Amino acid sequence: MTLVSLEMPLDHVARARWLERQLVGLYLSELVEELDSVQGVRATRGDNASSDAPSLDAICHDWLDEILRAGLSALSSDDLRCLLSHPHCLIDLQDEIFRRGGPYWDSVVRSAEHTRAVARVISGVEQTIAPEGPSGAGFKTADSTAATTFPVRHVSDASVEHRQSRRTWTWTLRAGLAAASLAAILALWQLNPTDVTWGFNRPDVLAARDDPAQFFNTLADAAEDWFLERPRDREPLIERLNQFSAGCSKLIESPLETLSAEDRQWLRERCGRWKTAIDGLSAQLAAGQSPPQTIRDAADDIIRRLQVALRERSRGAA
Amino acid sequence: VTPTTGTGLRRCLPPTFVDVRAQAYPAQVSSTPGLVDVDHELATRLRAGDAAAFHQLLGKYSSNVLARLRALGIALEQAEDLTQETWLRVWQHRQSFLDGNFRGWLMTIAGNVARTHQRKPHLPLIDNADAFAALPPKMTSDRVDALRECLADLDDQFVDAVRDDYAGLTTEEIARKNNISLDTVASRIHRGRKRLKDCIQRRLS
Numbered sequence: 001m002t003l004v005s006l007e008m009p010l011d012h013v014a015r016a017r018w019l020e021r022q023l024v025g026l027y028l029s030e031l032v033e034e035l036d037s038v039q040g041v042r043a044t045r046g047d048n049a050s051s052d053a054p055s056l057d058a059i060c061h062d063w064l065d066e067i068l069r070a071g072l073s074a075l076s077s078d079d080l081r082c083l084l085s086h087p088h089c090l091i092d093l094q095d096e097i098f099r100r101g102g103p104y105w106d107s108v109v110r111s112a113e114h115t116r117a118v119a120r121v122i123s124g125v126e127q128t129i130a131p132e133g134p135s136g137a138g139f140k141t142a143d144s145t146a147a148t149t150f151p152v153r154h155v156s157d158a159s160v161e162h163r164q165s166r167r168t169w170t171w172t173l174r175a176g177l178a179a180a181s182l183a184a185i186l187a188l189w190q191l192n193p194t195d196v197t198w199g200f201n202r203p204d205v206l207a208a209r210d211d212p213a214q215f216f217n218t219l220a221d222a223a224e225d226w227f228l229e230r231p232r233d234r235e236p237l238i239e240r241l242n243q244f245s246a247g248c249s250k251l252i253e254s255p256l257e258t259l260s261a262e263d264r265q266w267l268r269e270r271c272g273r274w275k276t277a278i279d280g281l282s283a284q285l286a287a288g289q290s291p292p293q294t295i296r297d298a299a300d301d302i303i304r305r306l307q308v309a310l311r312e313r314s315r316g317a318a
Numbered sequence: 319v320t321p322t323t324g325t326g327l328r329r330c331l332p333p334t335f336v337d338v339r340a341q342a343y344p345a346q347v348s349s350t351p352g353l354v355d356v357d358h359e360l361a362t363r364l365r366a367g368d369a370a371a372f373h374q375l376l377g378k379y380s381s382n383v384l385a386r387l388r389a390l391g392i393a394l395e396q397a398e399d400l401t402q403e404t405w406l407r408v409w410q411h412r413q414s415f416l417d418g419n420f421r422g423w424l425m426t427i428a429g430n431v432a433r434t435h436q437r438k439p440h441l442p443l444i445d446n447a448d449a450f451a452a453l454p455p456k457m458t459s460d461r462v463d464a465l466r467e468c469l470a471d472l473d474d475q476f477v478d479a480v481r482d483d484y485a486g487l488t489t490e491e492i493a494r495k496n497n498i499s500l501d502t503v504a505s506r507i508h509r510g511r512k513r514l515k516d517c518i519q520r521r522l523s
Contacts, residue, residue, distance in 0.1 A: 002518045003465060006511050010489060010504070024382070028389040033462050038469065038484045081486030094389050098382045099422045110381050117398055118380045124402045125376060129409065252356060268356055272374045279377065 005034040016072040016080055020108050023072075023094050026117070035087035067093070069102045103253035107246055112238070112286060119283035198225040200247030206254045215258050216267075216314035219251070220307045227303075230296070234285055237292045241282040241299060248275035263317060274306050361420040364412050372412075376405055379421065383428045390432045400435055404428045460522065468517035476510030483507045 004027045009015045022031050066074050075083075083089060097105050110118075197203065205222045226244060231237040248271045256264045278299060285295045363371035383404050387397040407427050415423050469477055482492045489503045496503075 002515055002522065003461065005484060006515050008484070010483070010507065012488060015486075024385055026385060026388045026394060028385070029391050030461070034465060035484055037462050037465050038481055077486070077488050084484065084486035091389055094386065095425065098386055099419065099425050106378075114381055114384070117384055117394065121380050121384060121398050121401045121405075122376055124398070125405045128402065128406060265359065268359075269370070269374075272377070276373065276377050 003034050004031040005038065012077050012080065013073060016075060019080070019083070019090075020071050020073075020105075021111075023090065023097060024105060024108050025111060026114050028090060028094055032087040032090055035084060039085065039087075064093075064096065068097060068100050069104065071104050071108070103250065106249050106253060109242070109246075115242075115279075116283065116286055119279075119287075196243045196246060198228065198247075199223060199244050200251045201243065206250065212259050212263055212317040213314045216263075216310045216317060219267075220310035220314070222247075223303050223307050223310070226299070232292060232296075234288075234292050237296055238282050238285050241278050241285070241295075244299075244303075245275050245278045245282065248272075248278070263313070266313065270306070270309060274302060277302050357420040358417075361415055361423075362417075364408075364420075365415050367412070372409060375408075375420070375424075379424055380405070382421075383424065386425060386428050387432055390429070390436075392432060392435065396435070400431050401428070404431045407431065461518070464518045464521040465514070467521065468514050471517065472510060472513055476506055476513060479503060479506035480510040480514065483510075 004022065007018070009018050022028050063075060063079055072080065072083075083093070199222050200206075200219065202222050202225070205218060226240075229240060231240055252268050252271050252275070256267060259267065281295045281299055281302075284290050285292060290298075357375075360371045360375050364375060380401060384397055384401045387400050387404075388394060392400060404424070404427050408424060411427070469480075472480075478496070479492065482495070487495070489500050489507070492498075492503045492507075493500050
């Protein structure tokens with residue numbers, strides 16, 4: 001990577017989508033510095049911004065809620081220009097997106113590098129909070145359907161600050177992931193979430209106003225879309241797994257108004273588990289830990305089981 | 319964990335909006351009620367010590383925490399460690415989460431972790447010499463310095479085109495402003511970016 005900003009598209013719509021990815025991505029700080037430098041403005045960030053910097057409200061107004069709801073695509077070219085010409089505001093806008101942004105922002109694709117870093121974080125947290133038997137004292141499970149009970153192993157400030165061994169394995173893992181990274185990054189950067197129209201991403205699925213029983217069946221039918229394409233190579237399979245996962249996210253975040261509170265809770269919880277499992281497969285594949293065929297078989301198994309669960313729930317709701 | 323309002327918001331956001339933010343994380347601050355409901359339910363279970371809820375929140379929001387820490391100027395390797403630390407604090411302090419916006423609470427913890435980190439004298443994160451190979455070739459300041467130097471060396475016509483482009487002007491607007499054709503604008507932006515990229519790569523290598 002040399003400069004983030006050199007990849008900025010010229011087209012307004014493409015630029016808005018690109019900027020959305022930067023806002024939730026790993027290199028926003030670099031982008032802000034670059035934009036500031038090119039525009040001849042002193043680099044400003046967060047609390048260090050000069051007090052006379054024009055406020056977002058002073059120069060562009062009335063569209064913050066719309067950004068939080070629907071992203072940057074709704075902005076006019078004037079509004080987008082306003083944002084780009086005051087780059088320090090992008091840092092604050094990111095804060096607002098993460099605090100108040102709607103589900104749209106969860107659907108903005110993160111880079112493969114980002115996904116792998118998150119996988120390392122989750123793995124690190126799980127290593128720190130280790131699985132143990134049901135008698136574990138620290139990390140108990142209130143949900144009777146959850147598979148594992150956990151005790152907290154290292155949570156003191158001192159132990160948090162001394163994790164050299166974790167860093168060692170992290171570096172080893174990074175070296176092993178280097179080759180997989182490039183291909184996966186390219187695959188994910190090409191993924192446009194708005195183009196995904198299969199599985200739970202199908203526009204008709206969440207728009208359905210069926211009775212609960214029919215709705216669960218609709219979801220099970222939609223999950224069948226997974227089997228329509230059978231990618232054999234790693235990159236397309238990662239992309240497909242990520243698309244399925246994005247559909248789960250969309251489902252979890254949707255109001256699910258046709259369902260009872262109990263059904264909603266059940267579906268969101270199950271969908272969260274399916275998503276975690278699919279994300280885990282995607283991370284394994286990106287890390288080169290398992291061959292694509294093995295991962296695809298595992299994903300097939302998860303999706304068949306989720307279909308069974310949905311159909312059983314449908315019968316219960318009937 | 320003491321909730322604090324965000325960093326530079328008073329500069330960049332409408333005053334009325336900041337006032338709302340300051341009211342200790344009201345439950346309905348999200349623009350999407352469904353999202354609040356899901357988070358609220360998970361956060362309530364988290365507060366009760368539910369591991370499954372913790373894992374769902376961990377999977378859901380780790381990418382945001384990591385991105386936020388990076389945006390605050392923390393290097394990726396450190397940001398990963400601090401994201402883990404953030405989640406450990408979430409677990410440790412789960413009972414201090416009051417009814418409200420979980421994401422706001424989470425981002426506040428991440429901000430506090432970042433501030434604590436930035437106040438500390440830092441030990442090198444690298445454990446062995448081989449690990450240096452995985453580092454980016456230059457730090458951010460070098461990249462920005464190279465960018466400034468390369469801009470200074472670039473022909474004025476390309477500098478103007480790239481500046482206007484970065485400022486968000488459309489090609490039509492740049493064409494009108496400089497009284498040149500659209501093709502010329504596109505060509506200048508393209509060539510300007512390419513020259514910048516080549517120049518920066520030369521300097522960084």
